Amino acid sequence: MKDILRRHQVLSEEITDILNKQVKIEAQSSASYLALAAWCDVRGYDNCAAFFFKQSEEERKHQMKIFRYLTDMECNAISPAVAESQYEFGSLREVFEKALEMEISVTDAIHDIVRACRKAGDIATEEFMRWFVQEQIEEEFVARRTLELFDVLGEDKIALGMIEERVLHVEYDGGEEG
Amino acid sequence: MTTETVTSSLGVLIFSTDNTHLYQCDTTEQFTLVFFGQKVVFRFCELIVFKSKIRKIDLFNLFNTDVPDIELIHLPHCDRFFALSTLQILELRELFSGSFAMMELNSIIQRRIVRKAL
Ligand SMILES: [Fe+2]
Numbered sequence: 001m002k003d004i005l006r007r008h009q010v011l012s013e014e015i016t017d018i019l020n021k022q023v024k025i026e027a028q029s030s031a032s033y034l035a036l037a038a039w040c041d042v043r044g045y046d047n048c049a050a051f052f053f054k055q056s057e058e059e060r061k062h063q064m065k066i067f068r069y070l071t072d073m074e075c076n077a078i079s080p081a082v083a084e085s086q087y088e089f090g091s092l093r094e095v096f097e098k099a100l101e102m103e104i105s106v107t108d109a110i111h112d113i114v115r116a117c118r119k120a121g122d123i124a125t126e127e128f129m130r131w132f133v134q135e136q137i138e139e140e141f142v143a144r145r146t147l148e149l150f151d152v153l154g155e156d157k158i159a160l161g162m163i164e165e166r167v168l169h170v171e172y173d174g175g176e177e178g
Numbered sequence: 179m180t181t182e183t184v185t186s187s188l189g190v191l192i193f194s195t196d197n198t199h200l201y202q203c204d205t206t207e208q209f210t211l212v213f214f215g216q217k218v219v220f221r222f223c224e225l226i227v228f229k230s231k232i233r234k235i236d237l238f239n240l241f242n243t244d245v246p247d248i249e250l251i252h253l254p255h256c257d258r259f260f261a262l263s264t265l266q267i268l269e270l271r272e273l274f275s276g277s278f279a280m281m282e283l284n285s286i287i288q289r290r291i292v293r294k295a296l
Contacts, residue, residue, distance in 0.1 A: 001183075001190050002204040003288040005281040008222035013230060076227050 010073040015125055018116050023066050024080035025109050029102050030059035035085035036095050045092060047164045051146075055099070058139075062132070069128055092160060093150045100143040107136040138172040145170045188212075193276035195269050200277045211273075214266070224255040229274045232267060240264050 011019070037052035063080075070077035089095045110132045117126035146167055153159035184191040188210040189203030199212040209220045220228065231251055240247045241264070249267060251260045262270070 001202065001284050002207065003285050003292075004202060004207055004222055005278075005285045006288065007207070009226065013226065017230075074223055076223065076230075 011075050012120055015122050016075045018113050019066055019070055020078045023063050026059050026063035027080045027082050030056050031082045032085040035087050047167050051167045096147045100147055103139045103143045110136055141172045142170050192280050195273050198269055198273045232270050
């Protein structure tokens with residue numbers, strides 16, 4: 001009897017499910033970033049808006065990366081339904097708080113996938129997820145750093161102006177000096 | 179228990195319950211589900227989709243007296259609908275768990291004995 005299972009099922013059902021869940025999380029966070037961008041844009045925080053538009057695009061790329069992995073593995077990739085995003089915020093700081101919260105929950109979800117891969121002995125998917133683990137270190141770093149700008153500079157008009165100026169220059173240096 | 183392989187024009191019989199059978203054809207790499215006299219052919223990924231649909235049915239909801247105890251399942255690959263009763267769903271679940279256990283077992287044999295010799 002031919003081993004059709006091994007020939008066609010590269011990923012287990014459990015791993016397929018959890019990856020599809022992640023596709024949805026990335027889509028949701030892409031949509032949420034758009035909402036944050038819109039909030040900033042209408043209030044004249046152009047750079048903050050640009051920052052969140054860029055984040056939104058990144059999340060979309062993450063979503064597609066996992067989606068393509070599923071289809072490449074001949075698995076059933078599900079195009080996700082995305083819920084309504086939060087549009088109401090009391091301040092610019094709150095917007096960045098929301099961004100950090102989102103990144104932390106994405107990181108947790110990614111780590112859950114890695115754990116599931118280890119449990120299932122799925123070495124290939126674990127290896128595939130390595131990039132995402134690294135990416136989340138950067139994303140969380142940037143979200144935390146931008147939020148720290150509020151602690152350092154405050155929240156008056158001048159401070160918000162300075163945050164506008166700096167927000168596009170917050171980058172993760174990969175732990176290197178300088 | 180008999181160890182002899184049952185083959186028919188549909189291929190190798192992987193598993194049976196009272197009213198359902200699943201066959202694998204090595205030539206076409208397709209599966210034939212014989213279900214209360216009806217025949218449906220699946221490619222592997224279609225079979226997985228069908229299996230997970232059956233797995234995700236909320237049986238408790240079907241026991242609820244306010245709703246009919248029939249679940250409609252669409253098979254997109256052949257554009258057919260199955261109206262499944264609770265008992266049929268249970269029987270399909272049994273068929274799938276038995277069939278996949280057999281396929282896993284076959285997979286282990288192939289990995290440990292057949293491919294190892296290559
Ligand atoms: Fe992401």
